[in-house]
Amino acid sequence: MSHLIELRNIQKNYHRMMALCDVSLSISPGITGLLGPNGAGKSTLIKVLMGLVKTNKGSGTVLGYELGKQGRQIRALVGYMPEDDCYITGMTGIEMVRFSACLAGIPTVEALRRAHEILDFCGVHQERYRSVEGYSTGMRQKTKFAAAIVHDPQFLILDEPTSGLDPEEREALLNRVRILCQRFGKSALISTHILPDVQSICEHVIILSNGKVRVADRLATLNQSNSNFQVLTFVDNAQQAAQWLVADGFAAELQPDNSIRLALDTAEDFDRLWKSCNEQGFIVRSLTPTRNSIEEIFMAAIQGESHAHS
Amino acid sequence: MPIHDVGYRPWSGPLTNNLTRWWTITEAGVASAFKSRWVRRAMLLSWLPILNFGFAVFMFEKMMDQPTNEILGEFSYQSGSDAFEEVAGELKDEVARQVIAQELQEQFAFLPESNALVDAAATNDNRVMRHQVWSYMLAMFLRYPQGVMTLLLVGLIVPPLISRDVRSRAFLLYYSRPITRMEYLMGKIAIPASLLFLITLVPAMGLYLFGLMLSPDLTVIFDTWDLPFRIVGATAVCIIPVCLLSLLFSSLTEESRFAGFAWFAVWGLGTVVWLMIYIPNQGQMMANSNGQSVADFTSNWSLVSLYSTIGRVQFWLFGLEKDFMSIVPSLAMLVVMSVVSFAWLYRRISAPVRI
DSSP states (O other), X not given: OOOSEEEEEEEEEETTEEEEEEEEEEEOSSEEEEEOOTTSSHHHXXXXXXXXXXXXXXXXXXXXXXXXTOHHHHHHHEEEXXXXXXXXXXXXXXXXXXXXXXXXXXXXXXXXXXXXXXXXXXXXXXXXXXXXXXXXXXXXXXXXXXXXXXXXXXXXXXXXXXXXOOXXXXXXXXXXXXXXXXXXXXXXXXXXXXXXXXXXXXXXXXXXXXXXXXXXXXXXXXXXOOSOEEEEEESSOHHHHHXXXXXXXXXXXXXXXXXXEEEOOSHHHHHHHHHXXXXXXXXXXXXXXXXXXXXXXXXXXXXXXXXXXO | OOSSOOOOOOOOSOOOOGGGTHHHHHHHHHHHHHTSHHHHHHHHHHHTHHHHHHXXXXXXXXXHHSOOXXXXXXXXXXXXXXXXXXXXXXXXXXXXXXHHHHHHHHHTTTSTTTHHHHHHHHSSOHHHHHHHHHHHHHHHHHHTHHHXXXXXXHHHHSHHHHHHHHHTTTHHHHHTSSOOHHHHHHHHHHHHHHHHHHHTHHHHHHHHHHXXXXXXXXXXXXXXXXXXXXXXXXXXXHHHHHHHHHHHHHHTOSXXXXXXXXXXXXXXXXXXXXXXXXXXXXXXXXXXXXHHHHHHHHHHHGGGOHHHHHHHHHHHHTTSSOOHHHHHHHHHHXXXXXXXXXXXXXXXXXXXXXX
């Protein structure tokens, strides 16, 4: 699979502070989550990708264009939704989206038509004729999203797209991103602190910390646990089964959802489990390896970093 | 709900040229400025002085072409003769020309430097006289009514132009588009520049064309061909430093009222200080034997007033100020101010992406 973005040894310093340190990564088509604690370098990485800041070292390509030299071409193909509560004052919602379309090069009349279409798609109705300054946070988020996609970009960079949205609007916005990526072949990089958003929508994850890439992989791969823990569920009598397994020498623990988390190291352990259950008449519904949650992945990446520092 | 929701549709139409992308910012800015009732009123008010100057041009051409009975009477009284030589619609007599100059001077007595009209009449060539009188009128038009309206209009429209973007953090919305910081700046500069063109260059050119239409024949074009260039120069001398300085003030704060205050303070205080120096010395310059040294003294101090500094260069462009060396400090100050303002402004608008 060809990569949309390739960065090689990118380094960016702000005076003496190193914002990005030797960042090398590839971003494939699809939806990628960009995670990291505050000050990890996410915003700097986004600015580098859009060609807004010059790097001190390294090279790379974005959508086939060279970083640092072809910023305009890159930005023509990228739709960026900033994190900040930013808007263009003195404009209504429709004017702001039309203005964004014109800045991207869409002719004025077409820009107005397209702005209406996109605002319909984003669920902004009659409010589009009101001044942006009077919008709620959620409305501004939707308008910013509309402004980011109005020129039909190939690649979306969404910085905290769901912050300030209620659960219903949050789900609706994520759905729009899904539609764009699945039906229209767009790709997206979503920088967020809301980990469930990443879990629900992203195919790839990049975790940054202290300007370095800690994790960059497919989410499905990261979710696979390296441990020997399994999750066992029974049709009924989970509590009795847990007590019996502990008595039989298994390291088993009953979970709040009535599943049993137990360690199975060898093939003999699996055989012993099947035999025991059969003898005791416990009907097994499922036995699956434990999965790492995105929270665990994130914390492991960050803690690994702090351990390395200490 | 939309009547016909077409959902998301890809876009594959033609795009506008990169080179004209900055004009989008200008268009939006001008449209936004015109939403203000006060800006609309100021624009309308800015066009009113053209009526007065248009009437003056009309009177001058009429007097040159068809001397009124009043002028003829005055001429007869001064020359002591009924003889009046008028050939092919042009005055050939020196006294009659002086009478016309006096008439004009009376009409424009409220404007300074109106003695330039008498000087114009001293020339024995109607073509030179016309050139000088038109230059005077255009210079006065740009210097006084339009100069003051420029001050007001810039104070109304420029302060929020960048400070609003600073406050609402809109820079990333601009810079994430395929435009450069320089194009953003060009688009912003062109907002006040285009409005100021509308109240300075356009009416001044209109005045010039009006004069041409009233002229006896097309040879007047050859006599006055340089005036449009002088108008462009005088307009540029005013607009470039004014736009850059006012935008710099706007970029320095999130509060547009502070930028507006700084703008009016620079103009107002500078002009007041200069007038406090100029007015007491004005009489001495006229009467005293050492008038020239007093004039030099006041002209040196004219640099404290941006309004006066621009005016001096404009006067030189229209030939009212003969000595180039005397306006070099003013010209240098405007150039330095423009360059420094531009560099600082560029640095300010680059700041949001540097962090």
